[in-house]
Amino acid sequence: MSNALHTELFDRIKSTPTMMVGLNRNADRSEPMHICLEAENTDAFWIFTRKDNRIAGGGKAMAQFVSDDHKLFACFSGHLVRETDKSTIQDHFSLTVSAWYKDGFTDPTMEVLRFDIENTEIWEKDPSAAARLKMAIGAKVSEDDMGQHALL
Template sequence: MSDDIKQDFWKALDASPFVMIGLTGERQHHIPMNAQLDKDANGAFWFFTATDNRIAGGGPAMAQFASKGHDLFACISGTLRREDNRAVLDKLWNNSIAAWYEGGKDDPKLVLLRFDLEDAEIWTAEPNLKGMFKLATGMTMKEGDLGKHAEVTL
């Protein structure tokens, strides 16, 4: 099941690449960011941000994700690192990113962060007929009646 749920996660993130992310151990609220996906990358995605953003320094981080249809949820653990490879920046750069940086790819405030994923907990919300009946009638729910849950290594 964990391979299926991982594939479902990647499809859902591709369809709506918005996450809430924050540094682990910091007492600051997490912030919304747009994950930049690379179909050739395995176990990482990227964020464009500014030098004065609270996550710009990198470090251990957690991200939360809810799919567009609210049928998949994930909490992802990993490490944010500055990405200094210009080829990666060039590959991920697009007009919606350019709109934020007056100096373009050479803007002095521009930071590209790579989020190296370690593990995640993923939940799906796909109630079966029996689960829906139990909800409607107030019967006792059992694990799996409303979806799947897995702890996975990304």
């Protein structure tokens, strides 16, 4: 179950690559960031930002994801570290990313961060027919009635 949910999560992120990302040392602020994934890598993702952004420089961080249909939720914890490998940066540089940088790939204000995932918590909100009926009549609903949950 957890592997299927984990696979579904990364498939959903690929189709809607935006997460709220924030540093733990600045826990009162997160912001939406475009996420770059590698096809088979579920241990990290990449973020292009500016050197003066609040997450620049990296550190211990959290990221939250909500699917378009609001049925899949995830919270990632890990570390943001500066990505220095030019090949990796170029692999993730796209038209979407280039729209943010005046000088494109060589823009001096650009910083690329890799989010090294330490753990992931996933919730799938997919209430069963029985759960929907229980909610409609005010009966008690269990967590199992509402969908899946996994801590990876």
